[in-house]
Amino acid sequence: MFKKIFYGIVVLLAILLPLFVGPYYLHLMVLTGIYCLLVLGLNIIMGYTGPASLAQASFYGIGAYTSAILTTRLGLSFWIAMPLSVLLIIIISVFLGVITLRLVSHYFAIATFGLCEIIFIVMDNWVPVTNGPSGIHDIKPPETINLFPLSLIDLSSRVHYYYFVLFFVILTVVFTVYLLRSRMGRAFVAIREDEELARAEGIYVMKYKVYAFVISAIIAAVSGSLFAHYLQFITPGMFTIFESLNLVIVLLIGGSGTIAGPILGSLINVLIPEIFNILPEIRMVIYGFFVILFIVFLPEGLVGFGKKLLSAEFLKNITRKLNLVPAAD
Amino acid sequence: MSQFIQQLVNGLVIGSIYGLVALGITMSFGLMGIVNFAHGMFIIIAAFFTYYLVTLYGINFFFASLLAIVATGIIGFIIERYTFRYARQDPINGLMISIGLIYIIENGATVLFGPENKIIAPVFTGTISLGEIIFANQRIFVFIVSCLLMAFFYLFIKKAKLGKAMRAVSENDYAAVLMGIPIDAVIGLAFVIGCFLAAAAGIALGSLFIVTPHTASKPLMKAFVIITLGGFGSIRGAFIAAFIIGVADSFAAGYISLAWADIFSYIIFILILIFTPKGILGEGK
Secondary structure, X not given: OHHHHHHHHHHHHHHXXXXXXXXXXXXXXXXHHHHHHHHHHHHHHHHXXXXXXXXXXXXXXXHHHHHHHHHHXXXXXXXXXXXXXXXXXXXXXXXXXXXXXXXXXXXXXXHHHHHHHHHHHHHHHOHHHHOHHHOEOOOOOOOOOOOHHHHOOOOOOHHHHHHHHHHHHHHHHHHHHHHHHXXXXXXXXHHHHOHHHHHHOOOOHHHHHHHHHHHHHHHXXXXXXXXXXXXXXXXXXXXXXXXXXHHHHHHHHHOOOOOXXXXXXXXXXXXXXXXXXXXXXXHHHHHHHHHHHHHHHOOOHHHHHHHHHHOHHHHHHHHHHOOOOOOOO | OHHHHHHHHHHHHXXXXXXXXXXXXXXXXXXXXXXXOOHHHHHHHHHHHHHHHHHHOOOOHHHHHHHHHHHHHHHHHHHHHHOHHHHOOOHHHHHHHHHHHXXXXXXXXXXXXXXXXXXXXXXXXXXXXXXXXXXXXXXXXXXXXXXXXXXXXXXXXHHOHHHHHHHHHHHOHHHHHHOOOOHHHHHHHHHHHHHHHHHHHXXXXXXXXXXXXXXXXXXXXXXXXXXXXXXXXXXXXXXXXXXXXXXXXXXXXXXXXXXXXXXXXXXXXXXXXXXXXXXXXXXXX
C-alpha cells in the first residue's frame, strides 16, 4: 500500500514537472528519461539475468543510426523508421546473443566489449552510410499524425517530447514489473541466482539469456531512436565503449535488479554534473572517486542501501546500539 | 619486399610494447580474476612522469625512467591495496572499480598536464639502413629492452620462489593459503610488477610516438586482444600473441587501411573467445 502511494506520487510529480521547471531543466529531464530507458534495458540483462553486457551503447547507437538514416536518407516517417530500427536490432541482437552468451561471467563482458568496439569502428568509418566521424545532422523530430486525438501532439515541442519519453519510461517500467511476475521473468532471476541449478531445474538457460539480451537491446534501440530525433544530430562518439561502461556504472550506483535503481541512477547521472557546475574533467575525477566508493562500500547500490536502512532488522540493531530500547532479556 | 620487411619490423617493435602491457593484465587476471581496464592508466602515469623529469628538469633519460617506473609501482601498490583488494570475490565489481580509476586518472591527467601532445626526447637518434630498409635506433633500443624485460619476467615467474608463489595463488588461492603463502602480499607484489611493465611500455610509447592523456586506450585494447589470443592467464601465450597481433596490425595498417585495421583484431578476438577460449597454446583458463 505504502509502496503504491509512493509510486503514484512519483508518477504524478513526473507528470506535473513541466509546470515547475524551465526549458533547460526540462531538456535535462528528457535526456534523463532517454538514459533511464537505456539503463532499464540493461537492468533486464544485467540486473535480473546476470551477464554484464557492454554492448548496450552499441544497440543504442544502432537504433539511433538506423532511425536517423531511414528518415534523412530515405525520407521515411519516424513512425515507420522506429519500428524498423527495432526490427533490425532484434535480428542483430539474436545473432550476437546466440554467439556471445555461451561465454560466462567476465568473458561475456570482454566479448561484448569487443562487439562495442567493432560497431563503433563501423559507425566511424563507413562514411557512405553513416557519414563518418561528423555524424548525421538535421534529423527531423517525429511528425504529427493526422488523426484527431493524436494530431494534438506536436513532438517538435519540448514539453510534448518530455511526455512522449515519459510514456516510454512508464511503459518499460510496467513491462518490467509484469515480466518479473511471468514465467520468463522468474526464469531470468533463477539464472541470475544460480545458473547450474536453473539448468538442473529444467530451465533452458541459453534461450532465456538470449530473450533477456534481445529485450534489453530492443529497449536500447527505442531509446536510441528517441535520442536521435530529440537531439537532431548524432555522432559515433556518443556510442563508444565508455558510454556502455557508464551505463553499467549508473545501474550499479542506482542498484541493479531493482526497478527504482535505474531511475534513481540516471537522475543522479544527469543532474549531479549540472548541480556541481565545474570543469568536466574535474567532475569526472570526482565521479570516478564516487564510483569506487560505491563499489567498495555500497555494492548493492543506493536502492539496496535504502532498503537495508529501512529494514526492520537494521532499525532494531540501531535502536539497540543507541540504547533506545532496553534489550529483551 | 622492402616494404614487407619494414612493416614486419615495425610490427615486432609495437608488438613488444603491447606485450609488456598484456603481461600486466594477464597477471592481475590470473591472480585476482579481475579484468583490469585501468591497467592502461599506468602507461600514462609513467609516460608523463618521464616526460616532465626529462624535459622540465633535464634529468638523464635512464635515471628518469627508473624514477618513473618506481613511482608508478608505488601508485599501483596503493591502488591495489585500497581498491582492488575489496573486489576479489566479484569480478564484475573489479571491472567497475577499474572504470572508476580510468575516470580519475585520465581526466586527472588532462587537468594536470593538459591535452596537448607530448613526446619524450629519444635517447638514441639517427638510423641504421640496410639497403632500402631503415631502422630507427630508438626503435631497436625499445625492442631489445622490451624483449629483455619480458624474458626476465618469464624467468622470474618460472624460477624465482616468489614467482612460483604467484603461480600457486593463480592455480588455487585457497590451497595457496593452506601452504602458508601470504596471498595478500603476493597479489599486491604481482600487481606492482604488472605496473612496472606497463610503466616501461609507457616510456617506450612516449619516446616513439606521442603521449596524451588518452594515449592508453589503444595499447590497452590491443592488450586485451592479446591475452585472449594467448589464453587468459597464460604468460607464454601472451608473449607469442603480442608479436602476432603487433605484426598483423602493422600489415593491416600498411596494406589495407589504417582506419579499418583495428576491426580485424577485434573480429579475431571474438572468434577466439567463442571457438578456442583457451587461446592459441591452450593454456588459458
